[in-house]
Structures are given as structure tokens and as C-alpha cells.
Amino acid sequence: MPTDMLSEERTASRTTLALAVHATDSITARGVEQYFRAFEDIEVQEPGREMDAEVLLVIAGEVTDEVIDRMGWVAQRSRVGGMRIVLVASDIDDWKLVRAFDHGLVCFMMRSTATLAEVRDTVLASRAGRTELPGSIIRSLIDRMQSAQQGVFAPCGPDSAPDAFSPREIDVLRLLADGWDTVEVACRLNYSERTIKSVITHMMSRLGLRNRSHAIAHAIRSGVL
Known part of the structure; x- marks a missing residue:
């Protein structure tokens, strides 16, 4: 975990x-x-x-x-x-x-x-x-990612590819990036809070991310947000 x-x-x-x-x-x-x-x-x-x-x-x-x-x-x-x-x-x-x-x-x-x-x-x-x-x-980071061709914000490595995230993970990350907590994310996506926490836990474990903000940053650098 x-x-x-x-x-x-x-x-x-x-x-x-x-x-x-x-x-x-x-x-x-x-x-x-x-x-x-x-x-x-x-x-x-x-x-x-x-x-x-x-x-x-x-x-x-x-x-x-x-x-x-x-x-x-x-x-x-x-x-x-x-x-x-x-x-x-x-x-x-x-x-x-x-x-x-x-x-x-x-x-x-x-x-x-x-x-x-x-x-x-x-x-x-x-x-x-x-x-x-x-x-x-968030908007600044997204704009930088979309306009960058190379460098620190460009995707690098297999785990940085957009398909490293599932559609549900992307939906969760977008709401977390907007400042919602897990209860609010669950309500907006019509899932239980336990499911949302499970999605976050699995994603962070799979990609080696330390916390939710790190996951948001990783998603932005990967071009999925």
C-alpha cells in the first residue's frame, strides 16, 4: 500500500x-x-x-x-x-x-x-x-504539457504514456486536480468512496507515486490532463 x-x-x-x-x-x-x-x-x-x-x-x-x-x-x-x-x-x-x-x-x-x-x-x-x-x-501546467515538444514536461518511459492510466483513473485525477476529496469524487462519479480509494491506491502502487498530488503531476506530464 x-x-x-x-x-x-x-x-x-x-x-x-x-x-x-x-x-x-x-x-x-x-x-x-x-x-x-x-x-x-x-x-x-x-x-x-x-x-x-x-x-x-x-x-x-x-x-x-x-x-x-x-x-x-x-x-x-x-x-x-x-x-x-x-x-x-x-x-x-x-x-x-x-x-x-x-x-x-x-x-x-x-x-x-x-x-x-x-x-x-x-x-x-x-x-x-x-x-x-x-x-x-493546473491550467498552466496543462498548457505547458500540450505545447511542449521535448524536455521535462514531455512524456518519458513506458509508464509515462497516456495509456498508463485507465479512463476511470483519469476521471478521478481530473476531479482531484479540481480540489475534490474522495467523498466528493465518489458522489460525482457515482461510485462508493471505497472504490475511489481503491482506484487511487492501485494507481499509485502501479506507477510508484507517493501521493495524490504526485499522481496529478505525473498525469499532467503524461498529457492525460
């Missing part, structure tokens, strides 16, 4: 969510940590214990290579498995977004419009497996 699904089962019984905060400036980091410490259902990890977090919240202006590298460094050392990353930033280019997916990104929020309350809701929703990406971000 993929790490993403195992992590959901492990964290379902926890009463508090272990959260680590990384911001590109210390004032923002302290303010956000103080905000989240006021909630009993969230346990903010102390500096140096980021690897014990279920969710890593990253707040930045410009998403630089250093920001992406920090995500990867924490994710690679995660002690919980399947760490989810929520990124709040001014913008992000396509290449860095794909790299962030590979490190465990599940949600991206625009810093100019996101409130702390909305960030908290997104952090909690990410624990349940919800993927949230602005439509403009």
Missing part, C-alpha cells in the same frame, strides 16, 4: 495534528507558529523536530530553489512517512511546482489572498488527503 494511504490510516486515530512551520523570514515564522499554538487540535513542532510533523507548512514570497530544497530535505528525513506539504507563496513556476510535487506537496495557496483561518482549514484538510491547487496553476 502506498505511503500516502498508510499515513491516512495512522493519523486517523490521532487527536492532534503534528505541524511544522517553515517561513523564509523569522518574523512570519514566529507569528504563524503563535497562531497555530492557540489550537488544541494542532501541535506545532519545535525547530529541529520538523521530521516528526505530519504536515509541513511552508510560507514564502518567491519560491526559490532554496525553498524547494528545504522541502526535500525535511521530506527525505520524515519519521512519520507520507509527510504532506502545504505551500503558501506569491507564485510558483511550473518546474518548481513539479519538484515540489515530488517532495510531497499536496496544497498550494496564493499568499496574497489566503487568510490564516483558510490556511488552518487547508492544513487540517490535507491530513484527510485533500488536494487543493488553484485552477490557474
Whole structure:
């Protein structure tokens, strides 16, 4: 079973969510940590214990290579498995977004419009497996894929071919890319939630994908979204 699904089962019984905060400036980091410490259902990890977090919240202006590298460094050392990353930033280019997916990104929020309350809701929703990406971000990636002839966004290898995904998997991925959770996807496709989770689990296991956002990125690079 993929790490993403195992992590959901492990964290379902926890009463508090272990959260680590990384911001590109210390004032923002302290303010956000103080905000989240006021909630009993969230346990903010102390500096140096980021690897014990279920969710890593990253707040930045410009998403630089250093920001992406920090995500990867924490994710690679995660002690919980399947760490989810929520990124709040001014913008992000396509290449860095794909790299962030590979490190465990599940949600991206625009810093100019996101409130702390909305960030908290997104952090909690990410624990349940919800993927949230602005439509403009998805559209940009799709447009890049459709116009690219070669390079990083071009399909590569047998598992990147469009026929690596079944029609039902593509339907599920399209709805996940729109931000729907598994319950909502099941309702829209007229399946049970168990069936949707089974589709996702089988797809991630077959293609070696780490989480749902990684699956979305893989599908975009394969040209099926």
C-alpha cells in the first residue's frame, strides 16, 4: 500500500495534528507558529523536530530553489512517512511546482489572498488527503504539457504514456486536480468512496507515486490532463 494511504490510516486515530512551520523570514515564522499554538487540535513542532510533523507548512514570497530544497530535505528525513506539504507563496513556476510535487506537496495557496483561518482549514484538510491547487496553476501546467515538444514536461518511459492510466483513473485525477476529496469524487462519479480509494491506491502502487498530488503531476506530464 502506498505511503500516502498508510499515513491516512495512522493519523486517523490521532487527536492532534503534528505541524511544522517553515517561513523564509523569522518574523512570519514566529507569528504563524503563535497562531497555530492557540489550537488544541494542532501541535506545532519545535525547530529541529520538523521530521516528526505530519504536515509541513511552508510560507514564502518567491519560491526559490532554496525553498524547494528545504522541502526535500525535511521530506527525505520524515519519521512519520507520507509527510504532506502545504505551500503558501506569491507564485510558483511550473518546474518548481513539479519538484515540489515530488517532495510531497499536496496544497498550494496564493499568499496574497489566503487568510490564516483558510490556511488552518487547508492544513487540517490535507491530513484527510485533500488536494487543493488553484485552477490557474493546473491550467498552466496543462498548457505547458500540450505545447511542449521535448524536455521535462514531455512524456518519458513506458509508464509515462497516456495509456498508463485507465479512463476511470483519469476521471478521478481530473476531479482531484479540481480540489475534490474522495467523498466528493465518489458522489460525482457515482461510485462508493471505497472504490475511489481503491482506484487511487492501485494507481499509485502501479506507477510508484507517493501521493495524490504526485499522481496529478505525473498525469499532467503524461498529457492525460
